[in-house]
Amino acid sequence: MKIHYLVAMLSLLPAGLFAGEPLRDQHGKTYDIDHLFNQVTVVDFAAAWCQPCWRALPHIQAFAKNHPEVQVLVVSQDDQIRGRDKLVKKLGLEIPVLWDAGHQLAEKMQPPGMPTTFVVDSEGKVVHSQVGFDEKKWAKTQAVIEKLLAARKNP
Template identity: 35%
Template sequence: MARPQRIMLTVVFLGILGWIGLTVATGVGVRDALPERGYRVPEFTLVDLDGRPLTPDGLLGRPWLLHFWATWCSSCQKEMPDLAAFAREHPEVTVLSVSVGEKEQTVVDYVAEHPVASPVALDPNQDLYGRFAARGLPTTLWIDSRGVIRQVVTGPMTRSQMDALLATVR
């Protein structure tokens, strides 16, 4: 085998070993991937900005969205007015807006000046965000009335996409 081919195979082999090592070291693997369609949302408890606890069981009986966002995220800023309008126009759907990695006062100040779908909850240590293994902001899980994930969208949604996705949770 020629030297360039051996070097290339060595690089590929080391890359694969590095990926396996990273997967084992971080514990991130197939089991920890972002929940997929057809899976029930695992239990969690968040507290909204008014101090009320929010759990998946408390949202059963109606479709809902679990929307991860942040005030500094430009895609989130562009999407949020449409998401807030969607929530107002579809009161049968609960939109749970979860601010990721931010302090309460930052979120309170932002919500006071911008349209945001509510209820708004905080995930300051990114515990829930990490538990769902989300890989970007915004990320939205579309969940039916039984708590089953019907769609996962990473990245901003347009209003027409929101309206089309509504059919997946009804």
């Protein structure tokens, strides 16, 4: 019930809410928060200290490889960049893993736990969130994304 309330509240936020300093991924690419959500996007908040995150990230990376039309971003909540780098190296992550040094994106999106995965539509509205990880929850999240993609193909 709390998740439904959270999704409902986040869906009321304007797309401009996400304005802030650019974030950098492990490849050195910068992401401007102002222009982050102009397509279907999966945002996963994770950290090296979060055990469920270690289980979730390989599934998220596999999804990203099979869905290049979806922007998939992992946002590290580690206090130091080496936490993010540990996740990237040990899991062999190729998907963008942003280090949110000042926790600016986390403050705006308010993940209630780790990991939290948000699905954001191309208008910048959060349409789904998943707290924690198990394969059943992840399957539901993927179904939401597939529905969004189908709606874009057949308006």
